[in-house]
Amino acid sequence: MLLLALDTATSAVTVALHDGDHVVAEESLVDSRRHAETLTPMISSVVAAAGKSPVDLTAIAVGVGPGPFTGLRVGLATAGTLGLALDIPVHGVCSLDALAYAVARADTPPADFVVAADARRKEVYWARYRTTGESVERTSGMPQVSRPEELPEEIRSLPAAGRGPTLYPEFFAAALSPLDVPAGALASYAVRELAAGRDLLPLQPLYLRQPDAKPATAQKSVLPR
Amino acid sequence: MNDPLILGVESSCDETGVAFVRGNTLLGDVVASSVDQHARFGGVVPEVASRAHLEALLPTIKRACAEAGHSLRDVDAIAVTSGPGLAGALMVGVASAKALAWALDKPLYGVNHLAAHVCADVLDHGPLPEPTAALLVSGGHTNLLLVRDIASDVVELGGTIDDAAGEAFDKVARVLELPYPGGPHIERAAEDGDPNAIRFPRGLTSRKDLERHRFDYSFSGLKTAVVRWVQERQAAGEPVPVADVAASFNEAVADVLTRKAIDACQEYGVGDLQIGGGVTANRRLRAMAQERCDAAGISLRVPRVRLCTDNGAMVAALGSQMVQRGLEPSSLDLPADSSMPVSQTKAS
Numbered sequence: 196m197l198l199l200a201l202d203t204a205t206s207a208v209t210v211a212l213h214d215g216d217h218v219v220a221e222e223s224l225v226d227s228r229r230h231a232e233t234l235t236p237m238i239s240s241v242v243a244a245a246g247k248s249p250v251d252l253t254a255i256a257v258g259v260g261p262g263p264f265t266g267l268r269v270g271l272a273t274a275g276t277l278g279l280a281l282d283i284p285v286h287g288v289c290s291l292d293a294l295a296y297a298v299a300r301a302d303t304p305p306a307d308f309v310v311a312a313d314a315r316r317k318e319v320y321w322a323r324y325r326t327t328g329e330s331v332e333r334t335s336g337m338p339q340v341s342r343p344e345e346l347p348e349e350i351r352s353l354p355a356a357g358r359g360p361t362l363y364p365e366f367f368a369a370a371l372s373p374l375d376v377p378a379g380a381l382a383s384y385a386v387r388e389l390a391a392g393r394d395l396l397p398l399q400p401l402y403l404r405q406p407d408a409k410p411a412t413a414q415k416s417v418l419p420r
Numbered sequence: 421m422n423d424p425l426i427l428g429v430e431s432s433c434d435e436t437g438v439a440f441v442r443g444n445t446l447l448g449d450v451v452a453s454s455v456d457q458h459a460r461f462g463g464v465v466p467e468v469a470s471r472a473h474l475e476a477l478l479p480t481i482k483r484a485c486a487e488a489g490h491s492l493r494d495v496d497a498i499a500v501t502s503g504p505g506l507a508g509a510l511m512v513g514v515a516s517a518k519a520l521a522w523a524l525d526k527p528l529y530g531v532n533h534l535a536a537h538v539c540a541d542v543l544d545h546g547p548l549p550e551p552t553a554a555l556l557v558s559g560g561h562t563n564l565l566l567v568r569d570i571a572s573d574v575v576e577l578g579g580t581i582d583d584a585a586g587e588a589f590d591k592v593a594r595v596l597e598l599p600y601p602g603g604p605h606i607e608r609a610a611e612d613g614d615p616n617a618i619r620f621p622r623g624l625t626s627r628k629d630l631e632r633h634r635f636d637y638s639f640s641g642l643k644t645a646v647v648r649w650v651q652e653r654q655a656a657g658e659p660v661p662v663a664d665v666a667a668s669f670n671e672a673v674a675d676v677l678t679r680k681a682i683d684a685c686q687e688y689g690v691g692d693l694q695i696g697g698g699v700t701a702n703r704r705l706r707a708m709a710q711e712r713c714d715a716a717g718i719s720l721r722v723p724r725v726r727l728c729t730d731n732g733a734m735v736a737a738l739g740s741q742m743v744q745r746g747l748e749p750s751s752l753d754l755p756a757d758s759s760m761p762v763s764q765t766k767a768s
């Protein structure tokens with residue numbers, strides 16, 4: 196197998212290639228404003244670095260967020276189109292799960308921790324995790340979006356990965372790396388879940404927020420009062 | 421040998437469009453619109469539009485393939501709107517087009533949305549005479565262009581300094597309590613009205629304004645004049661003659677649009693005028709343009725309405741012109757450029 200993994204839900208544009216045993220190539224660039232520009236050139240470079248071409252890919256795994264919407268959609272549009280053009284399956288992975296998996300694969304992972312990613316507007320996307328053997332389990336249900344000061348005390352007291360603790364250090368006990376999703380971890384997580392016969396997510400963004408728009412109101416008077 | 425097969429992708433505003441063009445022939449053209457989702461907001465909401473683009477993207481590509489009877493593997497080049505437009509919306513199409521170009525190993529052309537509007541006409545009427553003057557009027561644009569080469573040499577002669585013409589229709593519709601989008605509803609209301617009942621202002625047509633803004637448009641003063649006229653009637657407890665207001669407003673818009681377009685043709689010695697954009701559906705605008713072109717000895721080209729609104733066909737058509745002229749493709753790191761100038765027909 197040759198699985199292409201990509202994620203654009205955090206500040207990094209990140210791409211990796213997994214052959215079923217190992218991550219064989221990986222690249223990341225932290226530039227939260229240029230996801231649309233850099234993603235496909237990075238995919239091209241990662242696949243070329245492994246000596247492969249597009250037709251060698253057998254599956255795609257993509258981070259479906261939560262994350263800032265515009266960047267997130269670049270990853271989903273790219274992954275979905277690649278799947279269609281190459282006629283291969285596309286699997287969604289919660290981006291916070293991929294980040295948590297990277298934490299769990301570190302040398303001495305904490306037993307319980309939080310992933311808190313930047314949600315802009317002074318909020319974080321977050322979920323709580325437990326390390327299980329070499330993997331992770333999400334123990335707080337679906338990811339949520341909150342102001343850091345409104346997080347439950349038992350969440351704030353846990354070490355936290357992602358950009359949340361860097362942006363709002365006063366609300367988190369300790370910061371863990373990584374800050375952004377590494378596609379290598381996303382690839383390994385996806386390969387592991389698929390091998391275990393578990394379904395990943397559909398190709399649908401986890402927005403967690405409604406678009407911010409107000410219905411039209413009546414025309415204001417232009418007459419002098 | 422067959423002309424190359426071009427796939428066009430458009431996502432700059434509220435329509436997701438995908439189409440196939442070979443040479444100047446349209447083979448399949450599918451548009452998914454999110455216009456209904458914007459109605460209760462009275463205008464396009466960028467985040468709503470971007471979400472709708474992502475949802476519609478893959479189904480629209482598949483339907484375009486089915487309609488054209490082609491698979492993606494048959495494509496010789498990809499064209500995509502790289503700007504101008506709503507940044508978040510553009511990015512969906514740009515990301516998808518890049519993925520196609522890389523996966524299929526085909527050249528990618530990031531094209532200018534405004535030039536693509538003009539180019540839609542080749543699908544109905546064959547190659548554009550050069551030079552051609554082009555008037556683009558929609559909810560997003562009001563531009564007067566001089567097209568010396570549709571693939572590489574387009575100059576903006578003027579544009580709106582405030583609202584686009586289509587926006588003015590939406591705002592006036594609101595005042596008259598007509599639904600969004602305003603264009604078709606105002607036109608229907610205008611059918612029973614007298615276009616000369618009220619003399620609404622023609623923006624930027626005074627002698628002083630013409631010195632600085634000869635080919636520019638302004639609709640904000642017109643909109644305010646309509647609002648004021650209506651509110652004065654209401655304040656006096658008089659009924660508002662909706663049909664007369666709609667007809668008089670419609671007349672003012674059509675008058676100023678066509679007057680400046682004809683003036684531009686005469687100033688630059690151009691014998692052809694092309695009109696595009698969604699407001700082209702307005703029958704009064706088309707009729708007045710035809711009358712005035714006939715009187716001035718200018719030939720008028722207007723594609724069918726379906727090709728005037730945003731679609732993938734116009735993007736594929738412009739990509740096809742670029743391929744026919746042997747232009748260099750764009751690079752895979754081309755940006756979604758929300759303010760791409762019309763002088764830049766192709767992203768580098």
Ligand SMILES: [Zn+2]
Pocket residue numbers: 533537558560561697729730
């Ligand atoms: Zn347009």
